[in-house]
Amino acid sequence: RKEVEQDPGPFNVPEGATVAFNCTYSNSASQSFFWYRQDCRKEPKLLMSVYSSGNEDGRFTAQLNRASQYISLLIRDSKLSDSATYLCVVKGDDKIIFGKGTRLHILP
């Protein structure tokens, strides 16, 4: 099993729809989790941290399932500007691992 795994997509979603994607991780001792967003030809930017109890930031909801070792990102009422690659990041004791990312295209 890969250390961090994401469905590469692309997810093609109509504007206004809800979309969700997961990220699985192999190290059960992983401590912290993040979602980053990367626009085409730009640097990754922190979207949100993922807390054990789940957390919400506007239209975005992140959840952690330690038992099944995955994190999820839900985007409600998607906007054209949400089109990007979403990177899952898992932090252990001594390293941070980035997933390959999931490409999201919001269609007008």
Added chain:
Amino acid sequence: ETGVTQTPRHLVMGMTNKKSLKCEQHLGHNAMYWYKQSAKKPLELMFVYSLEERVENNSVPSRFSPECPNSSHLFLHLHTLQPEDSALYLCASSQDRTGGAYGYTFGSGTRLTVV
């Protein structure tokens, strides 16, 4: 200036050239990183510096040579590169080498083309 600044934004170099990439962070972070991002590949960690000491070197070829003169500056010296080294090189910083509470802050990257 705030955040993480990288220069140059774009670089085209021949295989026999020597060039350097520069990264500067204004966040008071103690750890800095070089990442390579090739087309359709995940971010590849190249080097990690914590408090100016190199703590990780992920089997990067010697044609890439990092330098961290202080906690705010990081360089990547390049020499005799190959065309397959063409990629986006990203610098990042974090509170500490484990990423801290807020993960990484990335610079805008240097898009390198080796001809």
